[in-house]
Amino acid sequence: MRRLLLAAVATVASTTAGADPQYKLLILAMPSKYHYEYIPVARDEMTRLAELHAFDLEWTRDPKMLERDLSGYAAVMLLNTPVEELDTTARSGFERYMNAGGNAMVVHRAAISAPGNWPWYEKLVGRTVGNHPMLQTGVVTVVDKRFPATFALPDRWVWSDEFYTTTNPYQVRINTVLSVDEQSYDPTKIWPGQVAKPMGRDHPIAWYQRYGRGRVFVTTLGHNGAMYRDERYLTHLMGGLYWTATGLGIAP
Structure with missing residues (x-):
């Protein structure tokens, strides 16, 4: 019982050290069938970013936090x-937070919501994700150089992902x-029995x-755990987080 209690407490950890936090971030990282190995790597790296950029971070896998x-x-x-x-x-609970002026960052698998299952969330994400091709190497292109999630990226970036x-x-x-x-x-x-169609330009x-x-x-x-050790990807995440939490950083 003692181990279970300690594990439950450990699911939420505050990580600001040596500086007054600029803001506080909650990360909900629930494991799923194909996304679980990333968790310890992502947690370590997000903790490092919190210490580097002086914000407070709480990490949990418990969806009851949203209540x-x-x-x-x-x-x-x-x-x-x-x-x-x-x-x-x-x-x-999440809807109450957002409707009261909260801010959200949605990463990879969290963008997927079955069509019509939670329309409010589909609108929040802004797009409805269908199926996707196998993980492949492709060329990511920067569309908005003014946005902080692109500041450290080249105009054309070789990246492997879904x-x-x-x-x-x-x-x-x-x-x-x-x-x-x-x-x-x-x-x-894509996998046998499924059909994937291109979107075009x-x-x-x-x-x-x-x-x-x-x-x-x-x-x-952000499909693989190893991606959370890639400085370009982490800088992409940090730029998006910076704007999401503060509303700042978009170049004039």
Whole structure:
């Protein structure tokens, strides 16, 4: 019993050391069938970023955190969280936070929500993710050089990932930050029995938008745990987080 209690307490850890925190971030990283090995690597690296950039970080895998008062968090990051596993109470808590002016960052797997299952969340993400090709090496292109999630990236960036395809059933206007060049990989390469179709020249893979009174940044990159050791990817995440939590950083 003592071990279980200690494990439960350890799911949330504060990580500011030696500096007054600028803001507080909650990361919900729930394991799923294909996304669990990334967790210890991502936790270590996000802790390092929190220490480097003087913000306070709380990390949890417990969706019940969304049922609590979240008003003290500048942003909530859903890091590969399988949102279909959030129950109605957790969903309602997250909606309350956002409707009160909260801010959200959605990373990779967390962008996936079954069409029509949670329309509010689909609108928050701004796109509905369909199936996706196998993990492949492709060329990511910077669309918005003014946005901080692109500041450390080259105009054309060789990257290996699952390049999600998306639709826009709710006609949400997003601001694309990164896209992927479909000429640089095979967008139809998928598992037997499934069909993947290309999106064409307009294939966003990272974007931001205003959602009600809040800010939302989405990146669909980040499938493998090793990616959280890549400084370019971490800088991409940090740039998106910086804007999401503060609203600052967009170049004039």
